[in-house]
Amino acid sequence: MKLRKVTAAAAAALALTLAAAGCSSDGGGGTSSGTGSGAATGASAGPSGGKITVGIKFDQPGIGLKTPDGTYTGFDVDVATYIAKQLGYQPDDIVWKEAKSADRETLLQRGDVDFIAASYSITPAREEKVDFAGPYLLAHQDVLIRADDTSIQKPEDLNNKKLCSVTGSTSAQNVKTRIAPNAQLQEYGGYSECLTGLENKVIDALTTDDSILAGYAAQPEFKGKFKLGGFKMSDENYGIGVQEGSELKAKINTALEQMVQDGSWDAAVKKNFGPANYHNEPAPKIGVIVTQTATPSAT
Numbered sequence: 001m002k003l004r005k006v007t008a009a010a011a012a013a014l015a016l017t018l019a020a021a022g023c024s025s026d027g028g029g030g031t032s033s034g035t036g037s038g039a040a041t042g043a044s045a046g047p048s049g050g051k052i053t054v055g056i057k058f059d060q061p062g063i064g065l066k067t068p069d070g071t072y073t074g075f076d077v078d079v080a081t082y083i084a085k086q087l088g089y090q091p092d093d094i095v096w097k098e099a100k101s102a103d104r105e106t107l108l109q110r111g112d113v114d115f116i117a118a119s120y121s122i123t124p125a126r127e128e129k130v131d132f133a134g135p136y137l138l139a140h141q142d143v144l145i146r147a148d149d150t151s152i153q154k155p156e157d158l159n160n161k162k163l164c165s166v167t168g169s170t171s172a173q174n175v176k177t178r179i180a181p182n183a184q185l186q187e188y189g190g191y192s193e194c195l196t197g198l199e200n201k202v203i204d205a206l207t208t209d210d211s212i213l214a215g216y217a218a219q220p221e222f223k224g225k226f227k228l229g230g231f232k233m234s235d236e237n238y239g240i241g242v243q244e245g246s247e248l249k250a251k252i253n254t255a256l257e258q259m260v261q262d263g264s265w266d267a268a269v270k271k272n273f274g275p276a277n278y279h280n281e282p283a284p285k286i287g288v289i290v291t292q293t294a295t296p297s298a299t
Contacts, residue, residue, distance in 0.1 A: 135284045
């Protein structure tokens with residue numbers, strides 16, 4: 001097992017701290033480039049009338065989902081809500097903003113959001129552009145198969161099977177390149193399409209992070225239909241993305257440590273992933289990146 005430390009840009013953090021000191025008390029300490037509603041890398045006290053803008057996924061059940069009635073659910077939502085409260089913000093003070101995978105670094109760099117919690121794997125390439133608090137969840141690339149399927153017992157059994165993932169995903173290519181070169185890759189527009197194909201036996205397995213798969217499998221309409229393979233084909237250290245040099249990094253790390261200590265982290269895991277029998281890893285240590293496998297899929 002390899003471990004690497006997550007480091008902060010101390011000089012930039014000092015500059016932001018000095019800049020925040022001159023801000024008015026109703027904006028939570030905004031950045032000079034912030035264009036989003038309430039975006040403020042210096043947000044810390046939740047002043048009266050203040051808002052904090054948080055980027056999440058809108059389309060991942062169990063992780064980050066905007067429901068038809070306009071509410072937000074998922075593990076990342078619960079983590080972000082807890083962090084915001086520790087920073088002094090109530091749930092009504094949170095402005096949720098969709099953070100699609102391709103847009104996350106841009107949202108942070110422009111100051112459109114204060115932080116991002118969106119199944120955001122920490123990678124060296126991303127650390128060159130933004131800072132990460134955490135990690136707060138260690139996920140792994142896995143497969144989702146039908147509950148009654150006994151033909152896929154190990155990753156190599158995916159050879160000659162119809163394997164689905166979303167278009168442009170690195171997950172399926174990771175399987176074909178490293179594990180099962182004869183897998184028949186099927187690329188669909190979204191995970192929901194893959195699930196429909198899996199349910200109808202058009203495909204044999206869906207692959208992405210186990211946390212994302214568990215979130216889908218935990219939905220009431222899929223209860224008992226699917227199961228996770230438990231293969232751990234990569235390590236995905238989910239972090240909270242913040243603007244480079246932001247003083248929020250240390251504050252969010254403190255909030256994450258408190259979330260684990262008071263049991264809220266375990267409760268959020270059980271609430272969002274429990275119905276799928278997701279065997280999660282223990283809460284990771286703040287600042288320590290775990291790399292056990294050769295190739296992360298960089299969700």
